[in-house]
Amino acid sequence: MERTLIILKPDTLHRNLVGRILTRFEDKGLRITALRMQWSSREQVERHYEVHRGKPFYDGLVEFMTAGPVILAVLEGPQAITVVRNLLGATDGRKAAPGTIRGDFGLDQRMNLVHASDGPETAKTEIELFFRPDEIVTYERATDRWVARPDGK
Numbered sequence: 001m002e003r004t005l006i007i008l009k010p011d012t013l014h015r016n017l018v019g020r021i022l023t024r025f026e027d028k029g030l031r032i033t034a035l036r037m038q039w040s041s042r043e044q045v046e047r048h049y050e051v052h053r054g055k056p057f058y059d060g061l062v063e064f065m066t067a068g069p070v071i072l073a074v075l076e077g078p079q080a081i082t083v084v085r086n087l088l089g090a091t092d093g094r095k096a097a098p099g100t101i102r103g104d105f106g107l108d109q110r111m112n113l114v115h116a117s118d119g120p121e122t123a124k125t126e127i128e129l130f131f132r133p134d135e136i137v138t139y140e141r142a143t144d145r146w147v148a149r150p151d152g153k
Contacts, residue, residue, distance in 0.1 A: 002080040003123060004076075006025070006117075009064070009065065021101055028083060030075040033074045034127075034135050060110060064110055074127055084117075089102040
C-alpha cells in the first residue's frame with residue numbers, strides 16, 4: 001500500500017467543498033488514515049514549499065496557504081500518489097479535464113483546491129512534516145478486498 005499527503009487548501013474550505021472532495025477520494029477506494037484541520041504557520045508552509053523558494057509564485061503561494069485553515073489528510077491505497085494526482089487533474093483548473101476535481105471546481109492556477117504529493121519520497125517527507133507516526137491509523141475495511149487485489153495487478 002502506498003501513502004500520500006493531500007492538503008485541502010483555504011479555497012476548498014471557503015467554498016464549502018471539503019466533503020465533496022474527500023468523497024471523491026473515498027469513492028475511488030482510497031482510505032483516509034489521518035485527518036486534521038489546522039491553521040498553518042508561515043514557517044510550516046515555507047518548509048513545505050521550500051522547493052519553490054525563489055520562484056515568482058512562491059510568496060503568493062505562502063500568503064494564500066496561510067490565509068485560512070487547511071485540512072491535511074494521509075490517503076492510502078494501491079498507487080495512491082498516481083491515483084490522487086489523476087483525480088485532481090491539471091494544476092490550472094482552467095486547463096483541467098472535466099471529471100477531475102480541478103476540472104469540475106477550479107478556475108485558477110494558485111487557488112487549485114488541493115495539494116498532493118508528487119512522488120514517494122515527497123510523500124514521505126510531507127507526511128512526516130505534518131503528522132507524527134502515532135497520528136496515522138492503520139486499518140482494513142471490509143470492502144478493501146473488493147477495491148483492489150493485494151498484489152496490485
